[in-house]
Amino acid sequence: MGRPQSPRWAGTTHVLPLPFGTGMVAGGTCVTTAAIVGLVADGDAFAGARVAELLLGVSSMIVGLAITRLQASVKVSRTAAMSMFVAGWTAMTAVAIAAFWLSGELDTPLDAVFEAVSASTTTGFTTVADPAKLSRSLLFLRASMPWAMGLGVLLAGMGVLPVAVAGAELMPERQLRGQEQLVTTLRVALRNIVGLYLLLTVTLAGAYMFAGMSLFDGVTYALSTASTGGMANHADSIGHFDSSSIEWIATMGMVAAGGNLMVVWWAFRGRFKPVWRSTELRLYSSLLLLGFVVVRFAGSDLNSSESAVAISSMLSTTGFRSANWAAGTELTRAVLLVAGGIGAMSGSVGSGFRLARVARIALEVRRRLQQLLNPTRVGIIRVDGVAVKESALGLTYGYLWMHAFTLAGVAALLYANELDIIATCSFAVGLVSNIGILVNGDQLQSHVALSGWTESIASFGMLLGRLSIYPVLLTVAGLGRWFGRLRRGQAIGEGA
């Protein structure tokens, strides 16, 4: 007996309407909110553009909701789950690109693409030389997009798709086995994650305003800090305020945002044993402390708050700047660039290679060297007190090489005559680790003036970094197979 033929449009598209629609809703929400903020704050200036954005935002939300209804309840395969993540991001970014272009404040459509991608990947690079000249609406959109993406990363990585997203090999084994897990039901997981994220954002906004920022600046900088987006309303980032209180608040916010919210939750609940046992947290704390000491005392002119901002900004991959550490010592530059390359903790909204992978690799190197000396030795790597499976280690090796290849490829393809090799390498790290800072000579900059080709490469680099490479590659491969089957006239069922 043969299987009934599935309809031609079914199959992998079964799983795409929900994330695609959700992405449109998320993007539409950000655009709508930004338009409302603009209408209130900008007044008559840019009114036409604000109305257009409002219409775009509302229609995106309506269409997105409608698309989500097309989603049938289906079993999600691993590949499909990664494609869902990419689809959601694509939809959200597409809405943002349209909004940026409709605003009329950017020079070219490619600039709108770059700006939207930079925001939705929580990177922070910008083609705008002086953000202070942008409208409030656009500034709010630049800050809210990373926040929405950060929420999506948390939900996808921790709550909704726990076994699908690349980086799942970093999840503590005991969580997957149900021991000491954060919660027992999905609904409670979502509540806790969203709650913690919102709490962090609101706390930061309040603290910034208490320290002297205006309401608008307080909220937008809080959104950028909590999401590690690093989008600033001023050309000199938070250094514009020249306030050590603001710098310390930003530091604490970035440290929290770059940390694993699960660990924060455990500390909140008074369960300090798993907090203390967290290998990654110990590594994170050590690197923060060591980086701070080096930056502060290794001959640079940075004071304590500026040093704290520098190391926490790079390690959490936020990208805020309060002082020009590029004009400091070579050691300061080297330490901060390496910190940016290492990245934040797993399970956080930060990006980069991730501390958990660094910890695994260090332990694995030690184990293998011991095995070279004693071939009969059987060693076990323990992270957070739990043995790490060999399969998870294999995924980590594979990711190391993919990450290195991506960095090298992006660096090689960035053809920018004005940049020397350190600037090119730091630009590649800034893109793939979604930091949003590059070291150009003795200057730090988030503003980049790029040719069309370079802008496209840079955008792709940001995407690969934020989505941890595999989902993008698998989606592209999946699309290729999908079109191939369509072309051959084959049915696309669940076996696709």
Added chain:
Amino acid sequence: MLERRRLARGQAGFTRPSRRLHSTVAHISGLALLAVAPGLVLSAGVEFAGGGDAGWTLVACSVIFVGLGGVLWSGTRLGDLAIRTIFASVAWSWFLVSVLGALPFILARTFERDGISRWVEIADAIFESVSGYTCTGSTVLTTLPDVGESDPIVGKGVLFYRQLTQWYGGMGFVQLVITVLPTLGSRALGFMGAEAPGPTSDRLAPRATDTAKILWKLYVGGTLAMALAFTLAGMSPYDGLAHSLTTAATGGFSTYNDSLGEFDSVPIELVAMIAMLYGGSNWALHWLFLTKNRRVYAEDHEFRAYIAIVVVATVVVTAILTFGDEVGGFWTALRVGSFNVVTLATSTGFGNAQGAGSAGDIVLWSSTPLVILLLLMFVGGMSGSTAGGVKVIRCRVLAAISHRTIAVARQPRAIVPVKLGKDVVSEKVVSQVALFMMAYVALIVGGFLVVTALGGDAEASLAGVIGSLGNMGPAYGDAGPTATFLSFPTPARMVLAFLMLAGRLELFAVLLMFAAPRRSLRAMRPHRRTF
């Protein structure tokens, strides 16, 4: 009577204790020093023939090497041959020879400069010696002559010894030692593996000592052929031989200030490129080509990948230099682009710039070709060659591992072998390659931080660390191909020297060199066996 005879032979009940210490490390190190001594004698001959002042200094150094080597060799015997001891032996013998190899430079005051202390001079000599024996080619020598210079500051013999250091280091003096140590037996393969632990097995003969002999014969023959080719291309016989020593070893030392750029000759550069590609290929393939299979180059997937990398990089770099009008015209771009691609892909490090600011001075190129050259420095040559770097086959295995990871990401329960073409790579090799890569990246990051902490410029430090670990030679910035490594502070140069040693021994031997000291020291005590 019988019992007395047996007592004398040490066979009955009680064994006469040996007066020689049991130390594999010392025994191998002694032999390594003895192996290097003839090179010093030869260099002394060249110095006398060239009319230099350091002839007797070189003779004295050869006597010291023979004496010290003889004491270590004859005063010790092979101890335990556990894997940790093998690694330690290889690492310490290389360390000893590299550091003692600075003695001729120290005694001949080669690195004497105004305003520097004797300690800095000694440190410079050690750096140069390590750079030589590890076939890196980074130099701190500022007094290299120009072609035709009548009264060079450094004598021809000293420069010839400098070239010889790379020739010795190319094939490895532990491999040389193995050819004269039949008592090693099956453990000889362990020594060969510890000196060059690549992912492929290059056994050309059933016995490891025979394999080592074949490789050395090929190496000597190849060197002489290159010397002849250089001479026919226009070099003098002395220059031809001197440059062939470092080309076969893919070391890159030249006896002139501007390296091969001094000759400004396309034929010489073409010969050098072919010779470098030859040196950067698996020498086992050359033997198989000569003796068994004419199609071996076409059939070997690593060789095909190696050539493809060189060709693609040449095309891309030439295109960028041409369209960016960085060096003036297509033919110049092709000449400098192809030469620099080959020299860095094979980790040789020769330059063809005629001074700072000329077309071949890569530090003036834009960033994209520099990044491509940096990647080539990272990848390096083929396994089983004298080249450095991560090696082409490891990169291919890593690419295959990534492909498997993506497949497993799609289907977690799938069992996906790592394959190179149709050949399945064993999991043991996969984990060795993964370990090597992780350690390599960790050393690059750690080395970069340490060298900048010690005062190095960031750009030069990054390229210097990658170049040292990959045994390349030139860095970027102030330590580019037309400059020296004097721009690095002395402590930073010592760190780079350590990285050169680590890179030459492919990391593990150096990382494990302290693992066996206690056991080796215990083994050095006289043995007393009783029944």
